[in-house]
Amino acid sequence: MPSDRIMLGLGLRLLAILMLSTMGALIKLVETRGAHLVEIMLFRQLFAIPFILAWVAAGAGLASLRTRHFGMHVTRSAVGLTGMVFNFGAVLLLPLAEATTFGFTVPIFATLLGALVLKEPTGWHRWGAVLAGFVGVLIVTQPGSGHIPLGGALVGLIAALFVAIVAIQLRQMARTEAPPTTVFWFSILSVPPLAIGYLFVAAPHDWQTFALLVAIGLVGGAAQLALTAALRFAPVSVVVPMDYSSLIWATLYGYLLFGALPSPWTWVGAPIIIASGLYIVWRERQRGLARSSPVTAADEPPTGA
Incomplete structure (x- = not known):
């Protein structure tokens, strides 16, 4: 693969992470202005749809959105919405840097689920990385110290699990559905239940708050496109x-918008969690090379569920 295409892929990924970090900061900011979690989720999904439709129209075409596995999309949407509750909840309950750090445990949970649910072979290398990752989590949370809310930490870990x-x-x-089809149906199917929930929590806001809510959807939708495009290169x-790199942006936004900086324990535990995740990714890559089967977009952890 040409190096210039790889650099383009890296640049798109960095851009996507910046936008996702920006979305997290907007979520936390709009909550301080009185927006409810359900309301935030509705705007996130609703205003991402134009980006998704434009993406599909420019690619395979709208006809590609037909599916013979509607029930599978319903199940994915239910799980995805539940995960979004915990993802957004972690952002609301924790400082941005800490919420981001707990998100780095996704490869750890993916390894656990792969071994326990899919019965994938998992050697002592990756089990060691899982153990190291959870040691990092304990360092960040400092149970019993009151350093960060344990309820928020639990929500953050459940978010990563989802x-x-x-x-x-x-x-x-991915065996039957293309990524654009999956993303489209998740967005469309999640809007009706969120709209019903919105009827019970709707509250008047000033135009700046509504602008922030719309921005959450637009930035989130653009980030989804950038994540997908990065994998093409x-x-x-x-x-x-x-x-x-999201930890850098989360720290910056946390300080500039909310006057919050990560504790020293976060800076100690986060590198351990990051190192365990990178090692798991590296081991999976080695196993993939041994099987001579490339890693595809289907293996990509969906940011934000």
């Missing part, structure tokens, strides 16, 4: 390390 579950779902769905194992 992202891993969705990743397994997408891997299975570079393999998953090459672009995944770029995801850890």
Whole structure:
């Protein structure tokens, strides 16, 4: 693969992570202005749809959205919405840097689920990485110290678990469904239940708050496109390390918008979690090379579920 295409893939991935970090900051900011979690989720899904439709129209065409596996999309949407509750909830309950750090445990949960649910062979190398990752989590949370809310930490870990579950779902769905089809149906199917929930929590806002809500959807939709486009130019194992740049953006947004900086324990634990995740990715890459089967977009952990 030409190096210039790989560099383009890396650049797109970095751009996607910046936009996702921006979305997280907007979520936390709009909550301080009185927006409800259900309301935030509705705007995130609703205003991402134009980006998705434009993406599909420019590619395979709208006819490609037909599916013979509607029930599978319904299940994926239910799990994805549940995961989004925990993902957004972690952002609301925790400082941005800590919420981001817990998100780095996705490869750890993916390894656990792969071994326990899919019965994938998992050697002591990756089990060691899983153990190291959870040691990093304990360092960040400092249980019993009151350092960060344990409820928020639990929500953050459950969010990462659901992202891993969705990743397994997408891997299975990729046998019959193209990525644009899956993304489209998740967005469309999630809007009606969120709209019903919105009827019970709707509240008046000023125009700036509504503008922030719309921006969450637009930025999130654009990030989804950038994530997908990055995989057209570079393999998953090459672009995944770029995801850890989100800790830089989360720290910057946390300080500039909310006057919050990560604790020293976060800076100690986060590198351990990051290193365990990167090692798991590297081991999976080695196993993939041994099997001579390339890693595909279906193996990509879906950011934000």
